[in-house]
Amino acid sequence: MGEHMILGAAFRALGAFPSGWRMPGAERLPRREPQVLVKAAKIAERAGFDYLYFGDWLSTGPELETTAPHLLARVDPLSAVAFLAASTRRIGLLTSINTTYSEVYSIARQTASIDLLSGGRLGLNLHVGANAPAAANYGKDVEWDRLNAYDRAFEFVDALRRLWDSWDDDAFIADASAGQLAEPGRVHPADYYGRFVQTAGPLNALRPVQGAVPITHTGTSPRAHELVATRGNVAIADFEDAAQAFDYRAGLRAAALAAGRDPLDAPALVIPVLPVVAETPEKAEALASELLALVAPGTRARVPSLLVGDGPAVAARLEAWFRSGAVDGFQILSAWMPAQLEAFAELVVPELVARGVFRSAYAGRTLREHLGLRHPISAYALD
Numbered sequence: 001m002g003e004h005m006i007l008g009a010a011f012r013a014l015g016a017f018p019s020g021w022r023m024p025g026a027e028r029l030p031r032r033e034p035q036v037l038v039k040a041a042k043i044a045e046r047a048g049f050d051y052l053y054f055g056d057w058l059s060t061g062p063e064l065e066t067t068a069p070h071l072l073a074r075v076d077p078l079s080a081v082a083f084l085a086a087s088t089r090r091i092g093l094l095t096s097i098n099t100t101y102s103e104v105y106s107i108a109r110q111t112a113s114i115d116l117l118s119g120g121r122l123g124l125n126l127h128v129g130a131n132a133p134a135a136a137n138y139g140k141d142v143e144w145d146r147l148n149a150y151d152r153a154f155e156f157v158d159a160l161r162r163l164w165d166s167w168d169d170d171a172f173i174a175d176a177s178a179g180q181l182a183e184p185g186r187v188h189p190a191d192y193y194g195r196f197v198q199t200a201g202p203l204n205a206l207r208p209v210q211g212a213v214p215i216t217h218t219g220t221s222p223r224a225h226e227l228v229a230t231r232g233n234v235a236i237a238d239f240e241d242a243a244q245a246f247d248y249r250a251g252l253r254a255a256a257l258a259a260g261r262d263p264l265d266a267p268a269l270v271i272p273v274l275p276v277v278a279e280t281p282e283k284a285e286a287l288a289s290e291l292l293a294l295v296a297p298g299t300r301a302r303v304p305s306l307l308v309g310d311g312p313a314v315a316a317r318l319e320a321w322f323r324s325g326a327v328d329g330f331q332i333l334s335a336w337m338p339a340q341l342e343a344f345a346e347l348v349v350p351e352l353v354a355r356g357v358f359r360s361a362y363a364g365r366t367l368r369e370h371l372g373l374r375h376p377i378s379a380y381a382l383d
């Protein structure tokens with residue numbers, strides 16, 4: 001566990017609670033997403049969040065309106081981070097892709113490009129799910145997808161790393177007088193031929209600024225655990241019980257060591273939480289009640305009462321989890337935008353800083369540095 005917790009903010013323009021968009025003053029129109037993106041990034045960057053997170057879902061339908069309205073129509077996560085690369089300077093930008101329905105060469109190219117455009121602030125979260133609507137959209141067979149999703153994900157990450165390492169960091173010598181732009185020996189084919197993923201390479205993009213874009217995974221099954229332990233940097237997983245989180249995190253670190261990974265680069269555990277924060281405990285309770293009262297009839301939704309309160313109360317909860325060694329950090333879901341992100345930034349973050357569990361300003365420039373990870377050497381430097 002680092003000295004300071006990892007703090008991410010999950011971005012959902014229409015809020016992360018089913019009824020959030022109905023709260024007074026809440027953002028509620030998908031066409032306003034460009035403005036909401038910029039506003040959220042400014043709030044989160046001012047507060048010093050390590051990253052802004054973008055999940056993804058590869059289908060839509062009217063049935064989502066009452067349960068997950070933010071999924072109906074939105075800017076896709078790679079476009080969102082590319083857009084924010086120019087209007088932000090320090091905050092990490094954690095995008096998501098689904099390895100089942102993505103092609104590795106395209107993802108390697110887009111992520112290497114956005115890492116360069118953002119000055120090394122990109123992160124890549126992997127979804128490994130398969131579901132019928134997504135399979136139908138991509139012309140795939142959902143049963144096959146489901147059966148092979150994790151095998152494909154493991155191969156996907158291995159191929160991605162090889163593609164990212166195509167060009168050595170010093171490949172472009174740009175010797176104008178000799179007329180030599182690149183050293184021919186410093187570019188390498190990927191030559192990756194797995195059962196589910198094949199790519200020849202080399203990649204037509206520079207090696208990422210971060211060497212490898214930090215990889216996170218949202219999943220809790222044994223295969224999800226193995227994927228992060230062997231190839232990931234952060235597990236993002238739901239736990240309401242600190243003892244369970246503690247065991248999961250300890251298991252993750254032990255498995256990473258057993259797989260031969262450097263203890264300094266052991267994967268971290270971050271859990272998503274949805275606080276409802278206000279200036280007073282009474283006001284926070286009233287907001288939580290209002291939020292629940294606005295949920296559509298028949299839709300199941302609840303606000304975990306642990307995290308309804310004023311800044312000191314919410315900060316104390318997060319501090320206790322962090323200090324117990326259960327988690328490395330938190331991904332904050334804002335029930336509605338932008339007011340709840342602002343409330344967390346203004347009322348909780350300063351409390352966390354005062355308690356010594358969050359830094360007062362960015363120490364590094366890249367997401368890798370924010371997460372305390374070392375710069376990886378290229379696979380070819382080891383040859």
Ligand SMILES: Cc1cc2nc3c(=O)[nH]c(=O)nc-3n(C[C@H](O)[C@H](O)[C@H](O)COP(=O)(O)O)c2cc1C
Nearest residue numbers: 055056057126127128129218219220221224237238
């Ligand atoms: C906190 C959390 C958030 C997730 N968000 C998404 C999402 O936005 N889109 C998606 O396709 N899958 C999402 N998933 C699913 C996972 O990414 C994962 O690929 C899938 O559930 C398989 O995981 P499993 O190994 O736990 O079964 C999420 C999972 C968790 C734990």
